Amino acid sequence: MTSRDFTDYIDHIGDRTDLFLVVAAHTGARRALYPGSYLDLTPSYALPDVTYLDSDARARKAFADPSAAVELAGRHRHYPQDPAITFVPGDYTRTLRELPAAEWDLAISLYAGPVSEHAARCLNPGGWLLVNNSHADAGLARLNPAYRLAAAVHHRAGRYRLTTDRLERYLLPKTSPHPTREQLHAMGRGVAYTHPATAYLFRRVTHVQRHDDQDHEWH
Ligand SMILES: C[S@@+](CC[C@H](N)C(=O)[O-])C[C@H]1O[C@@H](n2cnc3c(N)ncnc32)[C@H](O)[C@@H]1O
Secondary structure (H helix, E strand, O other): OHHHHHHHHHHHOOOHHHHHHHHHHHOOOEEEEEOOOOOOOOOEEEEEEEEEOOOHHHHHHHHHHHHHHHHHHHHHHOOOOOOOOEEEOOOOOHHHHOOOOOOHHHHHHHOOOOOOHHHHHEEEEEEHHHOOEEEEEEHHHHHHHOOEEHHHHHEEOOOOEEEOOHHOOOOOOOOOOOOOHHHHHHHHHOOOOOOOOEEEEEEEOOOEEEOOOOOOEEE
């Protein structure tokens, strides 16, 4: 396998390096987890340490010898050190359960199903989830008490822009009520929102029970 597998895919879907650069700058994340990555290597252009997971045979073959991915990411990297790249083959609903808990700063969920639910345990307290709503995963994160919305990402005129303003206007369904988790799973696709964003950043919330019996968040 050569780096052509990765570059052909990036040429095909469009280069989202700037998305990951904006997210890396905002979050300070260094270690990312990308379930359902397929051949999208661009997170490694922005983040020094990325674990990719996918069940697809083509992705498994492309990552089998990581030197091609490391060499390509090394040429495009926006950070000083050599890229660290790991690939975990198989179904992420199973493989994520076998990875260490609370080890990653950022989980990436783009067009690959309900990643938010399976990746939550692997995120550090205060870790981040980058998610779009293609497979309803932004809606699932909205309903999940493990996360709270922290930013919206817009893609306009070829630029990614992140906003933390008036977050309450996001993820409100055009038609109320918002579907339940079970309904979103059954539909397998997201609902329309009044203020749609290209992607959303959520934060992993850890509730800590303190002596005054109030729930407090760790960030
Ligand atoms: C449409 S592609 C998106 C690839 C990439 N996230 C992107 O945005 O370019 C979806 C990928 O998710 C993978 N996928 C979906 N469900 C999966 C699962 N349960 N376990 C592992 N991989 C999965 C598929 O194999 C496929 O490669």
